[in-house]
Amino acid sequence: MNNFITYCGIALLVGINIILLVMLKKAPSKSSQDNDVTFHLKASEYNHKQTVIHSLLNNDLQLSDSLEVTDINDTKVSLRSLVRNGSKIIVRNREEGCSLCIEHELQLIKKYADSIGIGNVIVITTHGNVRKMKVFVQTNKIPFSIYYCKKLNLPFEEISMKPFVFMLDPQLSTNNFFLPDVAATDISEAYYSTIFQTIFKHNKSSGSKANRNITIE
């Protein structure tokens, strides 16, 4: 009987050892964890560099006075008419661009929509068709005004399809250019929070909901 218990014990220990060995083999090594950390650091350094460069290149630019955008009911309006009552946050999206990036960013902006004012956020996309624009609004449950414009003529549009955000003032001048990164939610939150504190907090009422033009059921 004693022998039986001993053999059972040995078999159990051997089994546990094999399982542990297999698990150890599957576990990520220290060096691979270090590599991951290095990769993330490098990626965040790269993104930071890109934001700095593109802020310098895309801020303080005067958009064309003749620029027209098309609303979801297929009606053309001048870009200037959208900012007549004050500066707006413009979310620029490209249909062919990163859909996950824009979805992620819209979710974040929606969190700040009440404080900033829904009417103070405008989405300008390249979905060049009423149906496609409606699908985009429906899928992402977008509460903001949305317009189509093929080209705003900002330098960043020439080199990347990624979505970006900026402020547009009544003189059609761009400022506070921001390049969101899906992996850096806290940076986006800091951006919208700061925009709210510095620009919209004191004139919250200016973000009139009357600006909305969405009629999706």
Added chain:
Amino acid sequence: MKLLSIPTLFFIISIFSCRNISQIKVDSSNEIKISIPTKIEEIRLGKYSDIFDSIRIVKLETNNQSMIGRIDRIIAHGDKYFILDQVERKAVIEFDSNGKFLKVIGEIGSGKGKYKEPNDISISNDQLVVWVNNFQKFLIYDMNGNFLKEVRVKSFGKSGAMLNDGSFALYMDIGGDMKTAEAFDLKIFNSDGDQIHTGFEKLNKDFSRRIFFFSQNNGQTLISPGYSSYIYSLTNNTLSKKYQIDFGEKSIPENSAANFVSLRQFIVWLNKSEYAYLSTYHETDGFLIFNFSYHASIYTCFYSKKSRRLKFANSWFNNVNGFFPGVVNSVCGNNVISYYDPSTIDTYKKGHQAPTDIKQAQVLAVNANKYFMEQLGQNINLAPSDFHYSQKQIDLLNSIQPSDNPILLVQRLKEF
């Protein structure tokens, strides 16, 4: 001694009960070689009427529920069409054979039977299967759209399908530019979601390419990995080399991609090179239909399984509102299904009155080719179609508005 054998037996059983994942068997015994002419530039493109003998237009109903952003995959089954819009609408939308909206299959969410976005669809054994990459699961519905069950697998994949015997296949499409520990592109799972086989070991640094890899018709699944010129037939335990598209000296040398740091650079080089490569593939009852690219042009090839003859074609510039009915998006029985998105139809209508005659269609085709070459650097070789629509069809096509859903063109292949 008897007592000793019990724990030993238990130990041995426990070792052997561990799941055994083996490489899938590859069978090359029934391979059909299809040779592409050496001088590809001199290939004579067939007329529309050489390939098809009829066309049916299906106008997909447009309302808030049925709106499609873009079509990623079309599956025709019985008298129904299932449309996958992976990214924009994130839905699988069902229409009847006349284009009437029936329902949206499944819903967005995170619980059982829900998807974040549907990434692929397939139909097998009268069940509709949706692959959900984010949640690593297959959702199974009956043909009325009722949710039956979900099967979780511990893998990601670009393309996912249920095979004829109820097992599941995933294609990973691992590019050389991706950071991953995966060594195989193909994984097969049993009906419980346990992995049983791997295939297509990643030996070379290829870049990832198309979104969908599995092509199904009549219960058969085809797959061609990476930049291979082989088309395999896939079952749960065998990859059978079914067709070899022989480009001769224009075949891409192995490991070509290793010299390039990005997919874009590789594609630019490939399009300028003297190499041709296979892109899409579909098999109908009587034909293998495949596309290949050469010098950035796309050639559509129709291989008759009966006569073993090969005809070449391309998109045909049609005489009604600029439809491109030659594009092959899906097959069903002996029909080829193409779709046309009318979002820019207004621009076309402003300049042209439908139907144009063949001479006008020729001018339009020349101008369209010039436009694509200048704007995209692509020689797409559009040719005017010689197919004549009936007045009823012309009226239907002319009634289409830019905000309407895409229309389907179901074209019956002609025997040759």
